[in-house]
Amino acid sequence: MTGFDWGVIWRSLPYLFLDGMRFSLTLTFLAAAGGVVLGTGIALLRLAGGRVLGAVATGYVNLMRSLPLVLVIFWFYFLVPYIGQWVTGASRPVQVGAFASSLLTFTLFEAAYFSEIVRAGIGSIPRGQMAAGFALGLTYRQVMGSVILPQVFRTMLPVLLTQTIVLFQDTSLVYVLSITDFMGAASKVAQRDGRLVEMYVFAAVIYFAVCYAASQGVRRLGGRIAIIR
Amino acid sequence: MRLAALALVLLALLRPGTAAAEDLTGTLQKIKETGAVVIGVRDSSIPFSYLDDRQKPIGFAVDICMKVVDALKARLDMPGLKVTLTPVTGSTRIPLLANGTIDMECGSTTNNPARQKQVAFSNTYFLTASRFVTKEGTAVTDIDSLRGKAVASASGTTNIAQLTAVNLTWKLGVNILTAREHAEAFLLVETGRAVACVMDDVLLASFIAGSKTPGAYRISEDAFSQPEPYSIMLRKDDPAFKQLVDGATSSLFRSPEGRVLYNRWFTQPIPPRNINLNLPMSPQLERAFQNPTDSADPDHYNS
Amino acid sequence: MTYNWNWRIFWEPSPEGIGTYWDMLLGGLVTTLEVSALAWIVALAMGCIMGVLRTVPSRLAQAVGAAWVELFRNIPLLVQLFLWYFVLPEVVPVALGDWMKSLQSAPFVISAVGIGCFMSARVAEQVRAGLGALPRGQRMAGTALGLTLPQTYRYVLLPMAFRIVLPPLTSEMISTVKNTSVALTIGLVELTARARAMQEFSFQVFEAFTAATVAYMVVNLAATLLMRWLERRVRVPGYVAA
Numbered sequence A: 001m002t003g004f005d006w007g008v009i010w011r012s013l014p015y016l017f018l019d020g021m022r023f024s025l026t027l028t029f030l031a032a033a034g035g036v037v038l039g040t041g042i043a044l045l046r047l048a049g050g051r052v053l054g055a056v057a058t059g060y061v062n063l064m065r066s067l068p069l070v071l072v073i074f075w076f077y078f079l080v081p082y083i084g085q086w087v088t089g090a091s092r093p094v095q096v097g098a099f100a101s102s103l104l105t106f107t108l109f110e111a112a113y114f115s116e117i118v119r120a121g122i123g124s125i126p127r128g129q130m131a132a133g134f135a136l137g138l139t140y141r142q143v144m145g146s147v148i149l150p151q152v153f154r155t156m157l158p159v160l161l162t163q164t165i166v167l168f169q170d171t172s173l174v175y176v177l178s179i180t181d182f183m184g185a186a187s188k189v190a191q192r193d194g195r196l197v198e199m200y201v202f203a204a205v206i207y208f209a210v211c212y213a214a215s216q217g218v219r220r221l222g223g224r225i226a227i228i229r
Numbered sequence B: 001m002r003l004a005a006l007a008l009v010l011l012a013l014l015r016p017g018t019a020a021a022e023d024l025t026g027t028l029q030k031i032k033e034t035g036a037v038v039i040g041v042r043d044s045s046i047p048f049s050y051l052d053d054r055q056k057p058i059g060f061a062v063d064i065c066m067k068v069v070d071a072l073k074a075r076l077d078m079p080g081l082k083v084t085l086t087p088v089t090g091s092t093r094i095p096l097l098a099n100g101t102i103d104m105e106c107g108s109t110t111n112n113p114a115r116q117k118q119v120a121f122s123n124t125y126f127l128t129a130s131r132f133v134t135k136e137g138t139a140v141t142d143i144d145s146l147r148g149k150a151v152a153s154a155s156g157t158t159n160i161a162q163l164t165a166v167n168l169t170w171k172l173g174v175n176i177l178t179a180r181e182h183a184e185a186f187l188l189v190e191t192g193r194a195v196a197c198v199m200d201d202v203l204l205a206s207f208i209a210g211s212k213t214p215g216a217y218r219i220s221e222d223a224f225s226q227p228e229p230y231s232i233m234l235r236k237d238d239p240a241f242k243q244l245v246d247g248a249t250s251s252l253f254r255s256p257e258g259r260v261l262y263n264r265w266f267t268q269p270i271p272p273r274n275i276n277l278n279l280p281m282s283p284q285l286e287r288a289f290q291n292p293t294d295s296a297d298p299d300h301y302n303s
Numbered sequence C: 001m002t003y004n005w006n007w008r009i010f011w012e013p014s015p016e017g018i019g020t021y022w023d024m025l026l027g028g029l030v031t032t033l034e035v036s037a038l039a040w041i042v043a044l045a046m047g048c049i050m051g052v053l054r055t056v057p058s059r060l061a062q063a064v065g066a067a068w069v070e071l072f073r074n075i076p077l078l079v080q081l082f083l084w085y086f087v088l089p090e091v092v093p094v095a096l097g098d099w100m101k102s103l104q105s106a107p108f109v110i111s112a113v114g115i116g117c118f119m120s121a122r123v124a125e126q127v128r129a130g131l132g133a134l135p136r137g138q139r140m141a142g143t144a145l146g147l148t149l150p151q152t153y154r155y156v157l158l159p160m161a162f163r164i165v166l167p168p169l170t171s172e173m174i175s176t177v178k179n180t181s182v183a184l185t186i187g188l189v190e191l192t193a194r195a196r197a198m199q200e201f202s203f204q205v206f207e208a209f210t211a212a213t214v215a216y217m218v219v220n221l222a223a224t225l226l227m228r229w230l231e232r233r234v235r236v237p238g239y240v241a242a
Helices: A006-048 A051-065 A069-088 A099-126 A127-135 A138-178 A182-193 A196-225 B002-014 B026-034 B058-076 B094-099 B156-170 B181-192 B201-210 B240-254 B256-266 B283-290 C008-012 C021-053 C059-073 C077-089 C095-100 C108-131 C136-144 C148-186 C192-200 C205-234
Strands: B034-039 B047-049 B080-086 B119-128 B129-133 B150-152 B175-181 B197-200 B216-217 B228-235
Touching: A006 A051, A006 A099, A006 A138, A006 A196, A051 A099, A051 C205, A069 A099, A069 A138, A069 B094, A069 C148, A069 C192, A069 C205, A099 A138, A099 B129, A099 C192, A127 A138, A138 A182, A138 A196, A138 B181, A138 C021, A138 C077, A182 A196, A182 B181, A182 C077, A182 C095, A196 C059, B026 B034, B026 B058, B026 B228, B026 B240, B034 B058, B034 B094, B047 B058, B058 B080, B058 B119, B058 B228, B058 B240, B058 B256, B094 B119, B094 B150, B094 B228, B119 B175, B119 B201, B119 B240, B119 B283, B129 B156, B129 B181, B129 B201, B150 B156, B156 B175, B156 B197, B175 B181, B181 B197, B181 B201, B197 B201, B201 B216, B228 B240, B240 B256, B240 B283, C008 C205, C021 C059, C021 C108, C021 C192, C021 C205, C059 C205, C077 C095, C077 C148, C095 C205, C108 C148, C136 C148, C148 C192, C148 C205, C192 C205
Parallel strands: B034 B080, B150 B175, B150 B197
Antiparallel strands: B119 B228, B129 B197, B129 B216
């Protein structure tokens, strides 16, 4: 080995972080936000949406959870424009860019996982809460919105955040589409300069640092906001 | 829901004043309506379409496409046309062209009859044959000596298709390593994972010139194909757009500017490392520039 | 810009010469299952060891277990596979590195080891949770009976812990199968890679991906049914958690 070349890491820092990491983080936060909202909707559909909608929601969750993310990424990148064309009745496939396609993919994929978390959370709330809400004269929507879901999110916040950290790691898979996220940026520099060892080790160290710090933060947060029944 | 959307579309069409003076179709209509043209570019097809050290797409094919964009701006009367360069790879370029993500692809795409079933091509701007590269000192000299070895190639390229075909007919028993893109295929040879890499010879020359030890590599004499043409890739069944692209490229190639552009990328130092490929225009390509053609038949260029 | 459907593509011969496109996909599925099985064995073995280490009353053992889990949990699988495949042969002695690079089945072995280690962190956490869910009295009872620590684990703690964590382990096993698709980036020709190759050669995107999707769903269903059968077989009557 010709010696560890720190220079290549130093020179490519702006590109790695301003282009790559920015893409990764933006994708993570937007997909997590969208995924939680959609996932909550799906969880509620499964609980109280009636037979047809409930079955659709269940089918959706089972489908997304049985497919590899790589395959779902390919599906969405190649086929969403055609689906968009079919849905909107347009004359040609809807043009979807790389970022939009990734965002859609991750939001819809992670929504299945988030919905399972929210569903477990709703199941962990004592039934008395629901009954008390009804006894006070609230409708189902009001009980859900003002009584149950706030408690669910408080209890499940650590798990939801852990799933977000997993989502952050999963964004590295946009590599298969040559989209430049943090890992893609590191790869491009590695291949161009022939410095595979340095760039991949650096990427691993950064991912480790970010995820470890985040998971420690989540642990501390969980300790502080826990509801002791 | 579809019915409602359809109704809205019909209503929009019936509104007076929306019908333009021209009746644009296909890609031209799409560009006019969206106000932007999306061009597919590669990340390591030196010197046709690749990323410089600021990760900006540059290259011979990219410059040709910018000329096409000028023609577009004039044709559609859109001086402020937005141009987006989207990265594609050998295996994503055709699906992304077909599904509308990109409007044209400017890279190192070979024009051949098999692909013409899915896409259309414009005028030829280069001719190249598939060869393989090995490290100096290996016993691998011709295609037959690849028997039983590990050979790399980029997915979705004509190179890997030709390698697969030869592997089958000659029963070479080659272990084909599929790489995501050209740079990765070459890297497999550089790191010793593959004994050889099959790629278009102009791209091989560029990779060797840009490598740390150019003298350590050798391009084979044997070729997997005759010199085949590179062209801009377009959607099929879109004659109006093809006509525009053909017209723009034709006038570029016939004018002295075409030669200047060629020399800029092939006989002068190119970014990012100021390497000079030293590849003067071949007589076949001269003829193809004088008489621009979109023929996929390699024999056409030999006459 | 309309898509040309062709469901008969599966019966057409693939350019790779090994048969039809259907055979090509089937070959990919077999590779997926083989790598998954190997990776799962690695994951179970290392995961159990590390999970146990984290519950043993020894600071060093707990630190080792924690370090293993944190290392393999906080780096994305893609990055880990790249480290195994590209970086490892470069940092070991040249002779060993060259041998590693010349291995015909390098992607296969690397994928199994890499995915196995990645999943072992998650298995370790499950095992630790399972052991933690057992009443403290179990361990004390083991000591009271005169069993050494390894014997306590072997005869008292681990049997029950496994029954408790069997459901989550099922989902980890299915995750292992899904994670094999990431290995296409280091050249493993598994099901998703074959579906892509089919798409590249035949241009029938929908058909290729639908076949791969159906295959994964079938594998998922089969694995779930298998684990449910296993749960029923090892159930301890009267023990609530199992």
